[in-house]
Amino acid sequence: MATGDLCTVERRGRVHLITLPGAGEHRLNPALISAIRSAVAAACASPGAGALVMAAEGKFFCNGYDLAWARGDPSGRIAAVRAARRGLVADLLALPMPTVAAVTGHAAAAGCGLALAHDTVVMRASRGFLYMGEVDAGIKIIDYFGELLRQKVPDAATRRDLVMKGEKMTAAEAVRRGIVDLAVDGGVDDVVAAAVTIAEGLAARGWDGEIVAEIRKAAWPELWSKVKDYGCDAPSRPRL
């Protein structure tokens, strides 16, 4: 079920674990977004899969969009990736199973958004930041991304500090401020293990996946409305 070397997929019990491999920054460009979306879609086709974990190897969870790639043809490439960006968020929102982000390293800009697009976020305590670097880099925030931040970081002062101040938040700080659910000591493998444990627990609830998806979309309606036209059609998942 691997989708090439851009991201790998494995099953651990009932958990569909997606990993962005290698020591690189896992910057999002069309190829990686497409690979991730395929891996996410594969969760639905994986018999008995009851929860999804998104993780990464190395120092970075995801360091944002691939600006070097975009520079190749700025206007064209930015427009071309527009649908894929929204589509990835839509696919995660519409996924008929609980989702857990294992933030194993730095999550910056769009990478921070990717983590927040999951239901639960666990993060490595000893290294790595959440960092909305847009303000420092001089990049504006487009509407669906602003919506994601407002829905997932509802506290005004926290959202201001994260996005308007570009504060680099450690796991402990992010937990304290309600952005991250759990800070995990140890290395990448420990963070992944903790995420998988949580995901296994969620899968064990035996929830109807279609209901999970409907309730999630209803819980974040403004965000869903901004991305829903870009998602893949979720395949119907056989109840086991």
Next chain:
Amino acid sequence: MCTLEQRGRVFVLTLTGDGEHRLGHPLIASLRSAVASVAAAAASAGPGTALVTVAEGRFFSNGLDIGWAGTSRPRLQELVDALRPLAADLLALPMPTVAAVTGHASAGGFLLALCHDYRVMRADRGVLYMSEIDIGLPLPPYFVAMFRAKITAANALRDVLLRGRKLRAAEAKEMGIVDAVCPGPAETAAEAIKLAEQLAARKWDGGVYASIRMSIFPEACKSVGIVEESDEEKRKHFASRL
């Protein structure tokens, strides 16, 4: 009524005198003029500026000049309408903004403090207070939008708007309404300027900063009449910067 000075990269706007700094036509006009000067100066100063708004005396601002309005509903509405563009000017300002709440901030004065990105407040005296419920005045829609945007904890919003709770600095900090508490007015002003200097030192592009502020508080910005850029315009800006 107000003075403006520049200290390095920080613009300091002072509501002068020992009075209540009631927001009537003259003070609102002075403030708008000062804020416009700041925006113009920022354009030539380049990235890395910030604004501090501070007041002399016992009051930051005690709100709209309801004394001038008297029993005249049209006059009161005039003041409500006049304050809205000042709120818009502050929310659109292309630099970080800090309110040094050096005295009571009531009703429109509390709104003025909330129009800033950060708030530093003195601990020894002065309260934040939304008096409307006690005096029997409805809240203009843009007031509500600002309070809902900046005070996101439901109980805090309820206490402030629906119970007319008078907040000292320490409580306001606990409720997430104020960012830092200082012993007295001099320390409050100094801390606000220090924070502003730290923010200015980040050298943010002012236009981008203001745009991001609008993404973070879109309903408040819309309520005061700011029109957000389209995604298309943002993408063009991004492409041009690559």
